[in-house]
Amino acid sequence: MRRAEVLNEMRNGEELSAIVKELAEVDGAYIIASTEDCSPPTYKKRIKAMREAITSDPHTTSLAINYYDRSCLHRWLRQYPSVQLWLRDVLGRPLSGWRPFGRWSSTPIDIGDSLILEEGITVNIPSSGHKELSLEEAILAVRRLILSSKKDN
Incomplete structure (x- = not known):
């Protein structure tokens, strides 16, 4: 993802995109995830572009930003086997004999399934x-x- 693509991802022309503004208002985090791998210098360039995208807005001082490439995502996933299994299921590559955590009752999908107090x-x-x-x-x-x-x- 080149600098221009990062800027385009986070801005609508000269203005921050609505989601970036919303995350900045709640001191959130904006993370770009990519299936590409990048070297440390390339990672630094992408983070620099992300910072450039938000610097003109004074409300983004506490907005956390990061860029996750394929290797970073893979390292994180290896720490959480249950998330690995869930992701395999979401991607249509489930392990035989395993089902992810799901709805705890037979409540129809369009009806809420929260804990009943x-x-x-x-x-x-x-x-x-x-x-x-x-x-x-x-x-x-x-x-x-x-x-x-x-x-x-």
């Missing part, structure tokens, strides 16, 4: 003095128990 469900945790806790309170109590545990992982 229904009223009336209570949980009794011994460390809470056998007080009945709502499901939401119980999740927080279990998290505190795990964090305060002195057991080694």
Whole structure:
């Protein structure tokens, strides 16, 4: 990706693209990912072009930028085997006998599938003095128990 392509990616003519502005407003990060490999000098040129694209806007001072080439993505993926497996599935190259984490129920795709915190469900945790806790309170109590545990992982 040449300098002009980087600038074109991040700007609409003289103005930052909407997504770059949005990320800058929330102190986010803008990362360009590429299937190409690049040498360290080329990486530096691409980062320089990314900085050039945002320098004219005063709201981008806390915007993090980076450029991930094929090698960088590969190094990162090797650290997270579960993400590797998920990505293989997304790319249509799944491993035989493995399925990624997915919807936990048979809820139709077009309907939300978030955790149901229904009223009336209570949980009794011994460390809470056998007080009945709502499901939401119980999740927080279990998290505190795990964090305060002195057991080694």
